[in-house]
Structures are given as C-alpha cells and as structure tokens.
Amino acid sequence: MSASGSNANPEPVIAMSGVAVSALSDPARIVAEGIDWAVQAGDYWVIAALQGGGKTDFMLMTAGLMAPAAGQYKLFGEPMPIFDEARLRQRLRLGLVFDSGQLLNHLTIWENLALPVRYHLDLSAPACGDQVQAMIELMELQPWAQSAPSAIGRNWQKRAGLGRALMLRPEILLIDSPLAGLDLRHTAWWLNFLERLTTGKIPGLPPITLVVTGADFRPWQGRARQFATLRQGRFAVLGAWRQVETAGAELWRELLLGAPARD
Amino acid sequence: MSEGKVNVLETPGLRRVLLRGPLPPRLAHLLGRKLLRFLLTIQGLGAFLLITLGVMVTKFRVAPRLIWPACAHEIGRAGVRLLPMFLFISAALGLLVIGQAVSWLTRVGAIGYLGSIMVIVVVRELGPLLAGLLVLARVGSANVIELGTARALGEVEALEALGIDPVHYLVVPRVAGLAVAVFSLTVYLIIGALASGYLWAFLQDVPLRPAAYFAQLAASLRWLDFALLAIKTCAFGFIIAVVTSYHGLAQPIRLDEVSRATVRAIAQSVVLIMLIDALFILIYLSV
Numbered sequence: 001m002s003a004s005g006s007n008a009n010p011e012p013v014i015a016m017s018g019v020a021v022s023a024l025s026d027p028a029r030i031v032a033e034g035i036d037w038a039v040q041a042g043d044y045w046v047i048a049a050l051q052g053g054g055k056t057d058f059m060l061m062t063a064g065l066m067a068p069a070a071g072q073y074k075l076f077g078e079p080m081p082i083f084d085e086a087r088l089r090q091r092l093r094l095g096l097v098f099d100s101g102q103l104l105n106h107l108t109i110w111e112n113l114a115l116p117v118r119y120h121l122d123l124s125a126p127a128c129g130d131q132v133q134a135m136i137e138l139m140e141l142q143p144w145a146q147s148a149p150s151a152i153g154r155n156w157q158k159r160a161g162l163g164r165a166l167m168l169r170p171e172i173l174l175i176d177s178p179l180a181g182l183d184l185r186h187t188a189w190w191l192n193f194l195e196r197l198t199t200g201k202i203p204g205l206p207p208i209t210l211v212v213t214g215a216d217f218r219p220w221q222g223r224a225r226q227f228a229t230l231r232q233g234r235f236a237v238l239g240a241w242r243q244v245e246t247a248g249a250e251l252w253r254e255l256l257l258g259a260p261a262r263d
Numbered sequence: 264m265s266e267g268k269v270n271v272l273e274t275p276g277l278r279r280v281l282l283r284g285p286l287p288p289r290l291a292h293l294l295g296r297k298l299l300r301f302l303l304t305i306q307g308l309g310a311f312l313l314i315t316l317g318v319m320v321t322k323f324r325v326a327p328r329l330i331w332p333a334c335a336h337e338i339g340r341a342g343v344r345l346l347p348m349f350l351f352i353s354a355a356l357g358l359l360v361i362g363q364a365v366s367w368l369t370r371v372g373a374i375g376y377l378g379s380i381m382v383i384v385v386v387r388e389l390g391p392l393l394a395g396l397l398v399l400a401r402v403g404s405a406n407v408i409e410l411g412t413a414r415a416l417g418e419v420e421a422l423e424a425l426g427i428d429p430v431h432y433l434v435v436p437r438v439a440g441l442a443v444a445v446f447s448l449t450v451y452l453i454i455g456a457l458a459s460g461y462l463w464a465f466l467q468d469v470p471l472r473p474a475a476y477f478a479q480l481a482a483s484l485r486w487l488d489f490a491l492l493a494i495k496t497c498a499f500g501f502i503i504a505v506v507t508s509y510h511g512l513a514q515p516i517r518l519d520e521v522s523r524a525t526v527r528a529i530a531q532s533v534v535l536i537m538l539i540d541a542l543f544i545l546i547y548l549s550v
Contacts, residue, residue, distance in 0.1 A: 024420075025515060065423050092426045102421035105413070116425045118329045119432070127328075161421075168425070 014039035018071035049230035095170030101161030103149035337440020353455025362463025378479030395499035410511025411521035442500035
C-alpha cells in the first residue's frame with residue numbers, strides 16, 4: 001500500500017519503498033516488510049501497533065540507527081542510513097525521542113540537554129547555558145535540572161528526552177510511544193505541546209514534522225492528521241481520522257477498543 | 264562404549280585420550296568452541312582497537328571543549344583518586360620486598376648489586392605490572408559495568424540518534440585517562456617503593472648511606488628504562504581501556520550479562536598485560 005500525507009509537496013521528506021525492518025536485538029528477524037510510505041513536510045503521523053508489534057524497531061530504522069533489511073529509504077532525498085560524517089548534518093535534520101527518554105545516567109538533566117549542542121557546536125557549558133535553560137523551562141524541568149535521570153520519575157525523563165532531541169532544532173521528530181505510562185496531566189501536556197510544536201506555536205522553534213507511535217489512536221483524534229498501523233508485520237496507511245473510523249472491524253477491536261483480534 | 268562416544272570424564276587422563284588417536288567428539292567440540300571463541304574475541308578486540316585509534320586520530324579536533332574535559336575527568340578518576348591507595352601500596356612494597364632484598368644483600372656482601380636489582384625488579388617489572396593490575400581492578404572493572412549498563416539501557420543508541428560517536432564520547436576519554444593514569448601512578452609507585460625500601464633498610468641498620476643508595480640506582484638506570492617505562496605503562500592503560508570498553512560497549516548486552524562481561528574483560532586484560540610485559544622483557548634483553 002502506498003500513500004502520502006498530502007500531495008502539495010512533490011518531494012517527500014521521508015520516502016520508503018519496499019522497506020523491511022529487522023529487530024535491533026536480532027537482525028535476522030524481520031518485524032515488518034513491504035513498507036511503502038511517504039511523509040511530507042508538515043505532516044503529523046500517528047502509527048499504532050500493539051506491544052511487540054515492531055514500533056520501536058521501525059522508529060530506530062527510520063531514525064537511521066540501523067539499515068533497512070530490504071528496500072529503499074530516503075531522508076530529504078538522501079539514501080539512509082547515514083553513517084558517514086560528511087552527511088551527518090543531513091541526518092541531524094531528523095530527531096528521535098525514545099520511549100523512556102534514554103537519558104545518559106552519568107549526566108544530570110541539564111547536562112543531558114546540553115550534550116548535543118556542546119558536541120556538535122563545540123560549546124563550553126557556560127556558552128550554551130541560556131539555550132539549555134530555555135529548553136529546561138519549556139519542558140518545565142527546572143526543579144530537576146541538576147538531578148540525575150534515575151532520581152526523577154519516568155514522566156519527567158520522557159520530557160527531558162524530548163527536550164534533548166529538540167536542542168538540535170530538527171525538522172522531523174520521531175517520538176516513540178510518547179503517551180505510554182503517563183498520567184493524565186502529563187498526557188494532556190504532551191498532546192498540547194506536540195500540537196503547538198507541529199503548528200509552529202512554540203517560540204524559537206519552527207513547525208516540525210511529527211511521527212509518533214502509540215498503542216491506541218483515540219488520544220490523537222482531532223490532533224494528528226495522518227494515521228497508519230503496524231500489524232502482523234505489515235505497515236498500512238489509513239489516512240485521516242475519517243478513514244480510521246471506517247477501517248475494518250478487526251482494527252477497531254485491536255487498536256481502538258483494546259480487545260484482542262480474532263483469528 | 265565405542266571410541267566415538269568416549270566420555271572424557273571417564274577416561275583415566277587427558278594425556279592418554281590424546282595419545283590414542285582422534286579426539287573424542289565432545290572434547291573436540293569443546294576445544295573447537297573455545298578456539299573459535301578465542302579467535303572471535305581476538306578479531307573483535309583487534310577491530311575495536313583499530314576503530315578506537317582511528318577515531319582518536321580523525322576526531323582529534325571534534326568537540327574539544329567537551330571531550331578534553333572528559334579526558335581530564337577520567338585522569339582524575341583513574342589516577343588522582345587512586346593516589347592514596349598507591350602510596351600505601353608503594354610503602355608496603357618497599358617494606359615487604361625491597362627492604363628484605365637490601366637486608367639479604369647486605370648479609371651476603373652483595374650490596375653493590377642493589378641498584379641493578381632495584382631497577383630490574385621495581386622499575387622494569389614490579390612497578391608497572393602492579394600499577395596496571397591495580398588500575399584494572401579498581402577502574403577497569405568499573406568501566407565494564409558502567410559501559411555495559413549504558414549499553415543495556417539504550418544509552419548508546421541515544422548517542423547515535425544525536426549524531427554523537429559513542430567511541431569518541433565514551434571510549435576515547437577512557438583511553439587517554441587510563442594511559443596517563445597508569446603511567447603517572449607507576450612513577451609514584453616506584454618512587455614510593457624505592458624510598459620506603461631505603462627506610463626499611465635504615466631501620467635494620469644496613470650500612471648504606473642515602474647518597475650511595477641513590478647513586479647506585481642512578482648508575483643502574485639507562486635512558487631506555489625511562490622510555491620503555493613510559494611506553495609500557497601507557498600500553499597497559501590503553502589495553503585496559505580498550506578491552507574493558509569492548510566488553511561493555513561493542514556488542515549488544517543485557518543487564519544480566521554485565522557481570523559475566525566484567526569477568527571476561529578482567530581475565531582478558533590480565534592475559535594481555537602479561538603478554539605485553541613479556542614482549543617488553545624481550546626488548547630489554549635484546550637491547
């Protein structure tokens with residue numbers, strides 16, 4: 001199945017053709033295959049799959065951390081994955097937020113956020129202080145700025161992971177299961193923040209193309225603009241919310257109502 | 264029981280089994296597995312060592328404001344923090360080993376060889392070897408645990424997602440820190456051991472003036488001793504950093520595998536340190 005978010009821009013920022021995704025832990029195991037997918041600048045995608053459905057491996061492959069097992073994947077027209085230094089800037093136009101934040105435990109929250117700019121722009125800690133402080137405030141992490149990641153709750157670790165990814169001002173942001181394990185207050189914060197992020201309403205940040213994963217479409221109704229599923233090793237683009245509502249009963253049972261699919 | 268199904272545990276001895284003909288399948292498989300694992304480890308370590316060297320050279324000027332303070336931090340962690348322990352070890356080494364050597368040389372009237380013996384035992388062998396093994400125990404093991412845990416928790420993938428080379432950020436500072444630390448600590452260990460050794464001899468009323476003692480030491484030392492001491496200790500630090508980083512970082516690892524990786528890394532580091540030491544003995548003997 002082939003689809004794209006919109007036809008206004010002929011050059012997709014992400015273009016996959018016949019892509020197969022292998023598991024990071026076992027490269028011989030294929031978790032999804034036959035993926036034909038195009039993401040246009042400004043899209044806001046939600047990809048839903050059940051636990052163990054291959055969401056994380058799909059996001060890692062899309063972020064360029066591993067090569068597709070088959071097929072062709074281009075990011076801004078450049079073949080992925082990009083491992084060479086010469087094209088690193090191209091890859092950094094895309095950011096990845098991990099499921100648990102994946103913060104570096106030997107650094108404080110402040111140091112975690114400062115790390116990407118310190119490395120890529122060769123800045124001393126004081127030189128990037130204002131930039132980091134602004135992101136800390138945007139993420140509402142002020143009370144934990146000098147704490148170790150292990151000393152704060154998972155809700156806040158995820159926010160710190162988001163802040164760290166935004167420090168490099170990516171044009172595309174992949175967010176793996178942002179709502180998993182969050183309480184209602186944090187869930188509302190994430191949904192509102194991502195909506196403002198994709199529409200360019202965050203001061204100092206341009207509108208960002210978003211691709212998020214989740215186990216359930218419902219929180220994203222009226223917010224995300226494109227929907228897709230990853231089920232039984234197959235990636236299927238559904239389109240807008242209207243298409244989700246008219247999707248098959250099995251999909252509804254599995255992803256919307258939380259009931260297991262019938263064999 | 265047919266010959267093909269010989270149970271190694273039931274045979275009178277390994278020697279008899281080996282002399283009778285082809286290896287029993289179980290023993291052959293065991294040896295084959297061990298050999299294969301050994302060769303794969305050598306290959307992996309060699310590749311990781313070359314990658315680390317390559318990154319050190321090609322990324323020398325990348326992010327110096329982040330990497331160089333990290334190197335300084337590692338020097339502090341592996342070197343300065345271990346200084347009190349090394350001062351204690353050097354005093355003990357001087358009192359227990361060197362002091363006794365001085366005492367016995369005096370009794371047999373061979374005190375004239377003191378300088379040569381001190382240089383061979385302490386400067387060339389015991390000092391660097393002891394420093395390397397102590398740093399391996401204190402810092403090398405911590406390296407594997409830290410890096411293995413980071414790898415298991417997905418921190419390496421996080422660095423890669425941020426476009427940060429994990430070898431550059433995590434391994435290079437450790438290599439620099441450990442190489443400098445082992446060298447520095449060896450120098451302190453040698454100085455401390457020689458000084459405390461003389462103190463022990465003085466307390467035993469050995470008729471040897473400080474000037475004569477240090478003159479003998481100076482006469483026995485050659486420029487080669489200083490050069491090879493620096494190269495050998497830096498090589499020890501480099502090997503400790505590379506082997507421990509390899510086992511913590513280079514392969515996917517689960518949290519429950521970190522302890523086994525630590526044991527493997529320490530054992531392999533000890534073997535490699537001994538091999539490097541043997542190589543330097545050959546160099547000393549040939550020059």
